[in-house]
Structure formats: C-alpha cells, structure tokens
Amino acid sequence: MDLPAASHIPLQRCPDLGIISDTPKGRGVFATRDIPAKTVIDVCPVLVLGIEENKKHLEHTSLYHYTYNWPIIDQDGKKKVAQAVIFGLGSMFNHSTQEQNVVWERDADRLFITYRASRDICAGEELCISYGDHLTFKDVDCPAPPRPDEEMAQLNQIQLD
Numbered sequence: 644m645d646l647p648a649a650s651h652i653p654l655q656r657c658p659d660l661g662i663i664s665d666t667p668k669g670r671g672v673f674a675t676r677d678i679p680a681k682t683v684i685d686v687c688p689v690l691v692l693g694i695e696e697n698k699k700h701l702e703h704t705s706l707y708h709y710t711y712n713w714p715i716i717d718q719d720g721k722k723k724v725a726q727a728v729i730f731g732l733g734s735m736f737n738h739s740t741q742e743q744n745v746v747w748e749r750d751a752d753r754l755f756i757t758y759r760a761s762r763d764i765c766a767g768e769e770l771c772i773s774y775g776d777h778l779t780f781k782d783v784d785c786p787a788p789p790r791p792d793e794e795m796a797q798l799n800q801i802q803l804d
C-alpha cells in the first residue's frame with residue numbers, strides 16, 4: 644500500500660553500521676564502510692517524559708543516562724525542558740568532545756530526531772555526537788590533567804620577558 648508522503652515520517656537508517664560492545668566508552672556505534680558527509684544515519688522516534696515523572700522515577704534509574712533534553716511548553720504556556728527517551732541508535736551514540744562526526748536535529752512537533760554524518764566518516768571510525776558541556780561521567784577521550792610535578796616542570800620552562 645502506498646502511503647501519501649504527508650501522512651507519515653519516513654524512517655531511514657544507514658546500513659553501514661555495527662555496534663562494538665567492549666570499547667572504553669561501553670558499547671559504541673562504528674562505521675563498517677565509508678559513509679559520505681550528510682548521509683542520514685538514523686531517524687529515531689522519541690518518547691517525551693513528564694518533568695515530574697522524570698524527577699520522581701527516571702533520575703533514579705540507568706535510563707537517565709540515555710535521555711536527551713527536550714523543549715516543551717507546559718500547560719501555562721511556559722517553556723520548560725523535559726527529558727526524552729530516544730528509540731533507535733540515537734541512544735547508542737557516545738560522546739566526543741573533539742571528534743564528533745554526527746549531528747542531530749530535533750523535530751519537536753512530530754517527536755523524532757534525525758542524525759546525519761557531519762563529515763566523511765571512514766570505515767572503522769566510531770560515530771560520536773556531542774552531549775554538551777555538562778557530562779555526568781569521566782570523558783575517556785580527554786587527556787588526564789598533568790601531575791603537579793609535571794605541571795611545575797612545564798611552568799618552569801615558560802620564560803618571561
């Protein structure tokens with residue numbers, strides 16, 4: 644049966660993907676072939692949770708680490724930030740501060756997110772998004788800060804004019 648274009652959200656997922664289970668970030672999504680820039684990686688439906696529901700229940704579960712901020716308008720017409728569960732690969736992308744290669748766009752009215760390659764991605768590369776600045780875990784990509792003795796040695800090398 645043909646569906647009229649306006650009647651549905653076309654779902655799409657790039658086939659050239661695999662999950663590796665034992666990375667330093669836990670499971671991660673990897674390219675099994677080269678993926679050109681702008682390729683749609685996945686289109687994921689979302690479930691928006693009530694703010695109270697989130698505070699009372701979800702924040703106390705592991706699922707909390709998988710939700711995204713989601714803008715809503717409450718009953719009084721005020722803008723609020725709720726949390727949304729993402730169905731599909733969107734929940735599996737790890738964070739990278741320097742090497743993001745996937746961008747995402749919300750459709751807040753129709754409740755889905757589209758993920759696209761932000762640049763050419765080579766086979767074997769991990770697909771990563773940005774979680775923003777407030778991480779709830781230690782980023783394994785970030786170099787450890789220098790030890791105090793190393794820091795002092797570095798400072799001593801700086802010559803002041």
Ligand SMILES: C[S@@+](CC[C@H](N)C(=O)[O-])C[C@H]1O[C@@H](n2cnc3c(N)ncnc32)[C@H](O)[C@@H]1O
Binds near residue numbers: 667670
């Ligand atoms: C949305 S999940 C991503 C999938 C997850 N790796 C898994 O195995 O289910 C988010 C979690 O992945 C891990 N993670 C994502 N990016 C990371 C990073 N840059 N460094 C360390 N852990 C990361 C953290 O445990 C985080 O809470």
